[in-house]
């Protein structure tokens with residue numbers, strides 16, 4: 267077996283021990299004689315898995331009793347639509363912050379449902395950043411305020427969240443559980459699982475119960491948060507295997523805890539940013555105070571060397587370092603499960619590459 271260092275932005279590296287555990291119980295789940303993929307979602311084996319997934323998230327994020335944890339499908343993109351459909355009533359305005367590609371997608375979908383006000387716009391700035399809490403121009407009695415806590419493509423991340431009178435809604439797809447967050451400051455948090463929580467196919471939604479209860483009756487049942495809340499995320503067949511993987515990944519995370527993982531994440535990111543800043547050969551693409559701990563975006567001064575960098579890195583088992591096709595450049599995605607040794611290997615490779623080509 268040979269595993270490479272996989273810097274993919276998502277789906278992304280999972281903990282090796284989690285993959286091995288899933289492999290070991292794949293065909294015969296704990297003596298049941300069937301795979302967890304093959305048993306009834308209402309049976310005791312699977313029900314225990316889903317309950318563990320939810321309780322792990324509640325424990326890891328200290329989710330208060332005021333908030334419900336839902337496991338849905340459709341990815342974060344589905345939440346771009348579901349959030350305004352449920353929370354943005356006619357005559358109301360929702361405040362959105364434009365910080366990059368993912369925020370833009372959320373804004374576009376909300377605009378189809380109701381009135382959107384852009385509370386801050388730095389989405390097209392280079393170097394990239396996210397808005398500062400104090401620059402937000404908020405609407406009086408907005409339905410909610412939407413932010414993208416980490417812009418996966420540009421590599422910019424909110425370091426301090428705004429305090430808002432209206433419910434704060436955050437797309438945390440690419441930094442969920444990578445750092446401590448006070449959930450009580452948020453009305454709704456959502457995240458596709460495939461960056462920090464497990465495989466794609468399940469979407470985590472943490473929603474204040476009163477907001478879920480207010481889902482409009484005219485919506486189809488499957489689109490209402492209240493439906494999923496009342497059914498304990500079992501309104502229809504859940505993505506059982508993805509939730510099983512989420513239960514294992516969150517169990518793995520509990521061994522260290524979010525605080526320790528956060529320290530590790532910061533150290534990993536700092537090592538890469540230090541390597542970038544140590545030379546004019548490389549340059550970071552995000553404003554230093556806004557640099558993401560999850561997606562390290564950078565360029566080579568001579569951009570024509572970037573394809574060479576990617577090809578040589580690939581040969582050394584450092585894969586998926588290409589920046590998103592919309593922005594180019596280079597990107598190292600180093601979520602919770604990405605090992606420190608892989609960061610060291612990339613730093614060593616960057617130095618060697620510079621001495622060969624610089």
Ligand SMILES: *Cc1c(COP(=O)(O)O)cnc(C)c1O
Nearest residue numbers: 341342343368416418439440458
């Ligand atoms: C990946 C990503 C998405 C899209 O997630 P899907 O699950 O593919 O819909 C949305 N927002 C952010 C911040 C992301 O990183």
